[in-house]
Amino acid sequence: MDVSNAPGTVTWAETRERPAVRLIDQTLLPGELVLKDCYVLEEVCEAIKSLRVRGAPAIGCSAALGVALAVYTSGADSTGELVSVVEEAAEQLAATRPTAVNLFWALERMRRVAQGSTDLPPEAFRHVLLEEAQEIVGDDLDHCRRIGEYGAELIPQGANILTHCNAGALATAGYGTALGVIRAAHQQGKDIHVWADETRPLLQGARLTAWELEQEGIACTIICDSVAASLMQAGKVDCVVVGADRIAANGDVANKIGTYAVAIAADRHDVPFYVAAPLSTLDLSLASGQEIPIEQRSPEEVCYLAGRVAAPICPEGADVYNPAFDVTPAELIAAIITEVGIARQPLAASLAGLSSGDSSTGSCSSS
């Protein structure tokens, strides 16, 4: 089964003549592969908040489709009212999760299209909004494939690649960013092996990355997060590839909590540390990673092992600190792989060049 194509992390569906945002409920994997149809905006918001759908690009796609769902389920019969529906939907969706910038990027794109379509009749307005959302989804899949192509050049034959969390088909419209690079290297016959950090507290590595790689027959070994440094010490890691939730203008990268610890260990052992992300993850409005808001999540995710145990693993009422992300400074990152090329050090100039379409700026390469 090629999970990069089927069943689709998040798609638009017309079921029983009702439109729906259809997504893989990732909280149930790898035990069950269940498609959840969200018929109202609130269900999309809940799905994002509770991580049924997660991963920065997939959150962006879900938000865009969520806005389309809001206008399709609205009974409003004037375009003016529908513009308000878009604004309100965007506000609700923006409040779901604070760190992944793709969410805000996608909402901004939807709002801009809405504001530029006020002269259309209601049905045409609805149609244009849905087309924009579907373009965001389609572009994301396309960008992931390009990221894979660029990134695969960085992966040596026979490499042992370490990844953290899940930046795979499940975290995007399909194919994946970090796992897109790994997929592409595998498809080139590079005989690679992946070390998958289990990624506490919600175990996206053990649950999702291991599942995706198994589907494609890519060799994978699950480790507890704390094992990564000792593997590098033993010379068993050739490179690290991770995704990103937001990248500041200077190249600092917010990603799943624990990414920074991996980057430190990689730096100490001269293991190249790569970030794979579409340009929609880039937030040039922030000078550095210190400005990126870091989501704090519920202690229950830690105490109840992601809802998998009935009795808490720690004393009842114990104090828990559960940040969802951390920031890896640009200095620890060898390269950022995007859909338009590879940004290299110095990352600030290179990212600016790539995002403006000028690949001669900085030391980016888009060959």
Added chain:
Amino acid sequence: MDVSNAPGTVTWAETRERPAVRLIDQTLLPGELVLKDCYVLEEVCEAIKSLRVRGAPAIGCSAALGVALAVYTSGADSTGELVSVVEEAAEQLAATRPTAVNLFWALERMRRVAQGSTDLPPEAFRHVLLEEAQEIVGDDLDHCRRIGEYGAELIPQGANILTHCNAGALATAGYGTALGVIRAAHQQGKDIHVWADETRPLLQGARLTAWELEQEGIACTIICDSVAASLMQAGKVDCVVVGADRIAANGDVANKIGTYAVAIAADRHDVPFYVAAPLSTLDLSLASGQEIPIEQRSPEEVCYLAGRVAAPICPEGADVYNPAFDVTPAELIAAIITEVGIARQPLAASLAGLSSGDSSTGSCSSS
């Protein structure tokens, strides 16, 4: 409740006129505090293997009492036969776990006493063996208190201290090594706060360290292991204190998997990294940590979350790598706190001085 004294991690018990090695079943904490009586050597071996009792010093104490149990439960009526019983018991116990050297140290001490007591009648021989085992247990408690006293000097007022795994009363005869230092600092009124790494896969930090500290009213916050580095990045950790399973002559320290990752992060952020351990953890026969055997444990500990979930968290049959320990090189360690003083850099000379009773050697301090 002062868990440093009651109920006793591992003790000798005479129940219903049958001798037993009594231990707290740590696999059931923090949900239940259950004392398990081991009536035969095999039960002691099983308890060590399955981590009902764990922590290098506590394993040493359990092994010593296990040897005593073997001679007390043996029907042999000659001292010669009892010497063989000791040898066989030592062999069985030595096969339980490979990394903690305190196990082999305690067994060697018991064998030496047995070999020096061949002229005693059987009952006196049994008595001498039990006395030796109880001395090992009593000494361990005493050593932990001394480690606490020396180590507390290194802890600043109001410190945020990070610890990994459980090097507490539960890992020793009582009081603890790393947690002994924390206890002593708390008893000096230093208003400290502890960050407890949950310590995957078996969660000794979330289960045991958080429980011990709660009993004593020491402020503690549980974090996923991958959070430690970002806390240091944010300036929220003043020092790290951990235990040890084996220390090589050059000062390299084997300890619970993940310790090395913490040490790397501490080094990057100039956070002092301290190891607290009795001299019985020192293995001068090994030149460096590369020679320390690292135990590999079952994948089930990772997949089934330490036996706490029925369905695996990862795809069925997924490949898992589960080393129990890693080695932190001496260069990352600011000091090793022992019961006879503090070994400082260069650790090799300082440890040699402390272990030979010459505190003027190296830069050890035993003031």
